[in-house]
Amino acid sequence: MTMPLPADRLLKAYRVMKTIREFEERLHVEIATGAIPGFTHLYSGQEAIAAGICMHLDDDDYIVSTHRGHGHCIAKGCDVTGMMLEIYGRADGLCKGKGGSMHIADFDKGMLGANAIVGGGPPIATGAAIATKLDGKGKVTASFGGDGSSNQGTVFEAMNLAVVLQLPTLFVFEDNGYGEHTGTDYAVGSKDIAGRAAGFGMPAKKVDGSDFFAVLGAAGELIQMARDGGGPSTLECTTTRFYGHFEGDPQRYRAKDEVANFRETHDCLKRFRAQVVDAGWLEASQLDALDAEVATDIDTAVSTAQAAPEPAVSELATDVYITY
Amino acid sequence: MTMPLPADRLLKAYRVMKTIREFEERLHVEIATGAIPGFTHLYSGQEAIAAGICMHLDDDDYIVSTHRGHGHCIAKGCDVTGMMLEIYGRADGLCKGKGGSMHIADFDKGMLGANAIVGGGPPIATGAAIATKLDGKGKVTASFGGDGSSNQGTVFEAMNLAVVLQLPTLFVFEDNGYGEHTGTDYAVGSKDIAGRAAGFGMPAKKVDGSDFFAVLGAAGELIQMARDGGGPSTLECTTTRFYGHFEGDPQRYRAKDEVANFRETHDCLKRFRAQVVDAGWLEASQLDALDAEVATDIDTAVSTAQAAPEPAVSELATDVYITY
Amino acid sequence: MPVKTYRDALNETLHAEMERDAKIIILGEDVAGGAGGTGVEEAAGGIFGVTTGLYKKFGKDRVIDTPISESAIIGAAAGAALAGYRPVAELMFADFIGVSMDQLYNQIAKFRYMFGGKTKTPVVVRMPTGAGMNMGAQHSQTIYPIVTSVPGLKVVIPSNAADAKGLLTTAIRDDDPVVFFEHKALYPRKAEVPDGDYAIPFGEAALVREGEDVTVVALARMVVFAEKAIDKLAEEGITCDLIDPRTTSPLDLDTILESLESTGRLVLVDESTPRCSVASDIAGMVASEGFELLKAPIKMVTAPHAPVPFARGLERAYVPSPAGIEAAIREVMAS
Amino acid sequence: MPVKTYRDALNETLHAEMERDAKIIILGEDVAGGAGGTGVEEAAGGIFGVTTGLYKKFGKDRVIDTPISESAIIGAAAGAALAGYRPVAELMFADFIGVSMDQLYNQIAKFRYMFGGKTKTPVVVRMPTGAGMNMGAQHSQTIYPIVTSVPGLKVVIPSNAADAKGLLTTAIRDDDPVVFFEHKALYPRKAEVPDGDYAIPFGEAALVREGEDVTVVALARMVVFAEKAIDKLAEEGITCDLIDPRTTSPLDLDTILESLESTGRLVLVDESTPRCSVASDIAGMVASEGFELLKAPIKMVTAPHAPVPFARGLERAYVPSPAGIEAAIREVMAS
Numbered sequence A, B: 001m002t003m004p005l006p007a008d009r010l011l012k013a014y015r016v017m018k019t020i021r022e023f024e025e026r027l028h029v030e031i032a033t034g035a036i037p038g039f040t041h042l043y044s045g046q047e048a049i050a051a052g053i054c055m056h057l058d059d060d061d062y063i064v065s066t067h068r069g070h071g072h073c074i075a076k077g078c079d080v081t082g083m084m085l086e087i088y089g090r091a092d093g094l095c096k097g098k099g100g101s102m103h104i105a106d107f108d109k110g111m112l113g114a115n116a117i118v119g120g121g122p123p124i125a126t127g128a129a130i131a132t133k134l135d136g137k138g139k140v141t142a143s144f145g146g147d148g149s150s151n152q153g154t155v156f157e158a159m160n161l162a163v164v165l166q167l168p169t170l171f172v173f174e175d176n177g178y179g180e181h182t183g184t185d186y187a188v189g190s191k192d193i194a195g196r197a198a199g200f201g202m203p204a205k206k207v208d209g210s211d212f213f214a215v216l217g218a219a220g221e222l223i224q225m226a227r228d229g230g231g232p233s234t235l236e237c238t239t240t241r242f243y244g245h246f247e248g249d250p251q252r253y254r255a256k257d258e259v260a261n262f263r264e265t266h267d268c269l270k271r272f273r274a275q276v277v278d279a280g281w282l283e284a285s286q287l288d289a290l291d292a293e294v295a296t297d298i299d300t301a302v303s304t305a306q307a308a309p310e311p312a313v314s315e316l317a318t319d320v321y322i323t324y
Numbered sequence C, D: 001m002p003v004k005t006y007r008d009a010l011n012e013t014l015h016a017e018m019e020r021d022a023k024i025i026i027l028g029e030d031v032a033g034g035a036g037g038t039g040v041e042e043a044a045g046g047i048f049g050v051t052t053g054l055y056k057k058f059g060k061d062r063v064i065d066t067p068i069s070e071s072a073i074i075g076a077a078a079g080a081a082l083a084g085y086r087p088v089a090e091l092m093f094a095d096f097i098g099v100s101m102d103q104l105y106n107q108i109a110k111f112r113y114m115f116g117g118k119t120k121t122p123v124v125v126r127m128p129t130g131a132g133m134n135m136g137a138q139h140s141q142t143i144y145p146i147v148t149s150v151p152g153l154k155v156v157i158p159s160n161a162a163d164a165k166g167l168l169t170t171a172i173r174d175d176d177p178v179v180f181f182e183h184k185a186l187y188p189r190k191a192e193v194p195d196g197d198y199a200i201p202f203g204e205a206a207l208v209r210e211g212e213d214v215t216v217v218a219l220a221r222m223v224v225f226a227e228k229a230i231d232k233l234a235e236e237g238i239t240c241d242l243i244d245p246r247t248t249s250p251l252d253l254d255t256i257l258e259s260l261e262s263t264g265r266l267v268l269v270d271e272s273t274p275r276c277s278v279a280s281d282i283a284g285m286v287a288s289e290g291f292e293l294l295k296a297p298i299k300m301v302t303a304p305h306a307p308v309p310f311a312r313g314l315e316r317a318y319v320p321s322p323a324g325i326e327a328a329i330r331e332v333m334a335s
């Protein structure tokens, strides 16, 4: 197999995935201390999906995300310290501490917002795609959602509208096996999310979401099609989450060893490392070096966030409107 | 071809279709006089669909209907005088004059209501189906909707839920070519409504809605499947409406001769008459006799409605609650 | 000044603003006349004709017919706004917020705040509202209290053609999300409409009548009914201030309080149902911020706590009437 | 009397009522613990545990896990009710009315009226509500004013475990649709709960404290905060009536007016945002029906006109506090 990406891009991809992993693993620890407000949904285990798709996007392309949005933010280029500050509810967070984990947005990076409403994002994605289609610069919008979101009516409406208007949109469904506690096979009548796309008139692909290169390849074709005016498409990525639905979830609905096994068999980072090293595309040492850098980045983010001040109470009713 | 129904049932079917036709043609005339409040959506042209499906249902089976619901009501057994009274906004109407054309219901007949919200009915149909499934008597619920409704998120949610819970529900889509002014082929991304069912995991059939026997046959199989515990299904019926979206609609979005042609080529009543007479299943004279009876029924309904009193103003705030 | 209908005033405003700003796009059901038919192009301009001519002038990229998918319509407006456009979306009837409410109240309304002020959301959602045409319980509602309760939204309810133009102009140019209610019964009503660029600031009530005895506050079609009642009472020498807030969010409470300084008596007329209504909202604020000004109990004239009935006589009885307003004014005068 | 948490009181009520009436069914997301997983059956009883044990006792036909499809959930409840059942549906968070609003306000609320009184609609929709857990702008809202404004719906907001049992019992047995709000911050709070059959009629407020000087009206969690403020002031000899309406529709205005007859001073505490809120709703009714009783301006203590912020300090400042209520009481005493 020839190198799917030049070395620097491979390193970039690894860095993104590793950063997401470290970010989430560290949150898992910090949340347990009670230092972080609210409830948080971790992306560990799904890194290859955000990374494989966002490798094809630049700052002028858009994404909309979900309650489990940290990975999408990082892959789209959000600053991890700004994110961490937001998750801690700090004044200098990406959203000034008013949004939190489920509402991180960064418009300079084309990140139009995580969303705490399941199915809230896809309609918004169609609007961003209407905008970029009018702009005519070949920009696309990727709409991230979970298996559970594939049962929300708003999502179907968005998929149909995207086809009707031939919008440059990629509807991504990350099937991690559960919507909260409920199994995908129970909640998705057809047991096949990608299969729904045909009913709206768009092509779809289904890939193993723990295989970065599989995601990269499928996303690349579909995104290029959108850029070329070929309209919307759907990408289903099977995956798993290494933690509970939210931090604190006892996960009694999951078999004891389910996660342990997945960490063995479906860890996208292990898999990527093996692939690139075995193929001789990168040296293990290069990856080790990145691991160290990423660890420092996350340390910095956390220590910065811990030390940072909360927003002033005077901010309580600001930014509700521009003028009122 | 052997007789698909005994003669009395054939006569019943004709009577239903003819009653719907006469009811609507007469409304078309009366509405022009300004005697009828609000705006009314006529079912003329689609009669074979309501009739072909409801021939399989009895009073303990349920239907939910739409803004274009007169045909469904009549096919399900609602009294035409009670309906006419309601459409005129009279005190003795099926809903005491409080509902009107878009909100006719008759619970004794298993008619759970027309609905002025596109996509409002299908979720309600799933609930009725949950109930009959729990009752365990093999009763089914038919959910009527139009091509336009097939783009409403609530409808997809209902279809998926029906599959997840294996509910005895038939989702009927009457594709009359338009959702208000907008063409089906424009608004339905896949240009194929029946094709959507697969994405939710249910079987579907597509028939010519102007052919009573085609509808009867397809509906019969799908309804029997539901009665037998085989779960939900979708039936798409292609059809046309002989009048505007609502009475008063100038229909500039339709080619001049479109309706004239359809009245020639797709009139389910002409077609039924030819089929049953040519096959020797019924005598033309039997149908003529029914035509006369139906005409009288509609005359009675209209004259009764015209003479009837409006609800008393004292009824304004009654029946909001049972106790308050 | 030229005399125009409320409908035409809205239509000419959409034309003028779209001319001025290429970032403005229109989307909704049948707004381009219904795509995909066998008949003429742009067969209509929305079912009430407010978007007439836009499709022919600005084309299908800027005037977008949508499927019957209200969540997608409002959501698309939200996303287009985040991506730099100025969408003007149409809900065919205000009653349909039920199938699009999340995008309105959880998304559009909250973006700016949730995202720490890092974005603007210049969305206008137009929605015909109100009873009076026997359209029944699901096509006749005045749900502006629900929208007024939502922080982040601005809410506009014009009562005449001139305000329709002036307020829609402001709504389209505003960088915050605006829910713009158009009363169905007002579409054919005519009034003098200023030519050229005409923008009315939000949060500035109109003093429609001036008087001494009672302060009457009314919105949309109720302004027309209140005028009737007030003009009739004027013949008997009972005179009223008639205040049309025009926007309920922001609300111009000051003008109401100023009027109360001279009258001390307040009648609130609101076509919506009584509970948690704009009438009770204003009454509550006055009872808290203008209590000393009140000489008599506040009187609210609203629809009953019931859905909108279909039958002609019932619907007529449902909607507040000039006679009901007159009686209310006499009552506060007497107390 | 046994002491139980608000959560347990609700849970035992669901158990008891389902035992009593086989027509009662439960539906919602994860209410049966999450179907289709690889782990244990009934892993949980909804994410707040309120439906715990129901699935094991009553089985999957009566305790139904649904996909994430709120319109279908509420619509299914509506249809099941029309077909003779008594569904108790759960919205995981009240904020999600946005994706199910039509079934609630255009369908369930209007069936009986639209259909001329020919049906009943015995649906209960339970929905956790309120701020206090830093869940952010889309998971912390108190949207009961929106629902209270809808004719045809009954609205219940219990403030303690005993009322939670008594009011849920009534809600389930009521033949009209009931929206039942459960304040998330109250789930773990304990109180004495009567054993056995215990039903509290709707429209009867509870007099939580008795006093002379000020009438304080509060709902849900605000009752707890108001008690704190009132008990503190009592040490200074300032005493208040504390009224918990418990249901906002129907609303027991009489008890409030009676209290005002002795106090003449009114403080309304409402966690929701101020515009078209239950606070302004009650204030408006009092200003119109109890005006003569008032000796001072009505004071409303509500959240600001803003979405719910995430950061701890901001959210704390957002929600009305005992200190804020105390200050309000002092203010109406002074004026």
Ligand SMILES: Cc1ncc(C[n+]2csc(CCOP(=O)(O)OP(=O)(O)O)c2C)c(N)n1
Pocket: A041, A067, A068, A116, A117, A118, A119, A145, A146, A147, A148, A149, A150, A176, A178, A179, A180, A245, D029, D068, D070, D092, D096, D099
């Ligand atoms: C409209 C709506 N319904 C329910 C919820 C509660 N909720 C939050 S995440 C979630 C599960 C989503 O499942 P999925 O789409 O598979 O995403 P995942 O959590 O697996 O990443 C649910 C039910 C919500 N936030 N919004």
Ligand SMILES: Cc1ncc(C[n+]2csc(CCOP(=O)(O)OP(=O)(O)O)c2C)c(N)n1
Pocket: B041, B067, B068, B116, B117, B118, B119, B145, B146, B147, B148, B149, B150, B176, B178, B179, B180, B245, C029, C068, C070, C092, C096, C099
């Ligand atoms: C939620 C909602 N959106 C829009 C409308 C306005 N409307 C009423 S009927 C209709 C067209 C429905 O088309 P279709 O489903 O094909 O039914 P048909 O009228 O053709 O019978 C529209 C857009 C509505 N009543 N409800």
Ligand SMILES: [Mg+2]
Pocket: A146, A147, A148, A174, A175, A176, A177, A178, A179, A180
């Ligand atoms: Mg999932």
Ligand SMILES: [Mg+2]
Pocket: B146, B147, B148, B174, B175, B176, B177, B178, B179, B180
């Ligand atoms: Mg149609």
